[in-house]
Amino acid sequence: MLLKKIDIGGLLTPNNVFLAPLAGYTNAVFREMCYNLGAGLTFTEMVSAKGLCYNSKNTRELLYITPSYGGIKAVQLFGSDADYMRRAAESQDVSPFDLIDINMGCPVPKIFGNGDGSALLQDFKRAAAVIAACKKSGKRVSVKFRIGLSAEKLVTADFAKMCEDSGADMITVHGRTRDKIYAGEVNCEEIARAKAAVKIPVIANGGIFSPADADALMERTGADGVMLARGAMYSPWLFAEITGTPVPDRRALIMRQLKDTYSAFGERFAVVFMRKMAAFYTKGMPGSAALREKLFTCDTMEKLEEMIASAQF
Ligand SMILES: Cc1cc2nc3c(=O)[nH]c(=O)nc-3n(C[C@H](O)[C@H](O)[C@H](O)COP(=O)(O)O)c2cc1C
DSSP states (O other): OOOOOOEETTEEOSOSEEEOOOTTTOOHHHHHHHHHTTOSBEEEEEEEHHHHHTTOHHHHHTTOOOTTOOSOEEEEEEOSOHHHHHHHHTSTTTTTOSEEEEEEOOOOHHHHHTTOGGGGGGOHHHHHHHHHHHHTTSSEEEEEEEEESSGGGBOHHHHHHHHHHTTOSEEEEEEEEGGGTTOSOOOHHHHHHHHHHOSSOEEEESOOOSHHHHHHHHHHHOOSEEEESHHHHHOTTHHHHHHTOOOOOHHHHHHHHHHHHHHHHOHHHHHHHHHHHHHHHTTTSTTHHHHHHHHTTOOSHHHHHHHHHHSOO
16 A cells, blocks of 8 residues: 555654554553554553543553653543543643544443443534543544444544544544444445545544555545554554565564563463464464464463464464
């Protein structure tokens, strides 16, 4: 695909192939790995603005950044109360970040039921107030949203315009409706409508699992860049393949991820998390089902290291 820098309110990304926020996955070590593999921008997973305002330790841990991370620092916040969002955006915890992304796409009932995430698609006024409130922090602000709640209620172009008018410096459009969760075709025409409606950069998201998928999404939407989610979770080296970054030895890469995850978050987290990741990374390889079973019996770093050393990636 055509690689280019993206100008997010004066912040220049090295390229236009981004890593999506992924709850439970885009921790600091994974983000740094993807950045080193060629991702032009990475985001934390969604972080509750209220949780930050109430000083929740679990919430604050999601904001950890590895000291060696070399990229632009972007945090994703969720919430629908403008005051909480402003306070979170201006907080000490968020101060290390260059860019605040606002989640207006999460379909999960608990989030939606609170009026957060994709619920904001049906409340333009509130969404606009949330964006303006985050802008008060002086940081760059982007919005990630879906094309609507359902096929009968598409809002893409109008919502994109509202984001721009409220001060957003970039938008990412996930080309599915809320009721589809993560399944089904991505509606490229709707993403194209967002692109036609605004002057700020538009990033297309949904269904990229190969370099050819990235090419197709760029071509069919006319977007400025793409954002990889599950494709990156299963195969982070996709960034290298799409951006032309040299693809490192996968085993060495995974071993490094295991060690860095251990250093950053301790053994218990590293073992549980990396079992899951190693299972993703070996999906479709010969013998992967048997390997997966064995992987889940590994309960120490030592056993997991042995398993990764002997597995085929
Ligand atoms: C496990 C998982 C966690 C996710 N967490 C977030 C999140 O924290 N914030 C967000 O905006 N989207 C989140 N998403 C949505 C993705 O960022 C992305 O929009 C969606 O998966 C579509 O892209 P894909 O088809 O390439 O996977 C999540 C998706 C998955 C599968």
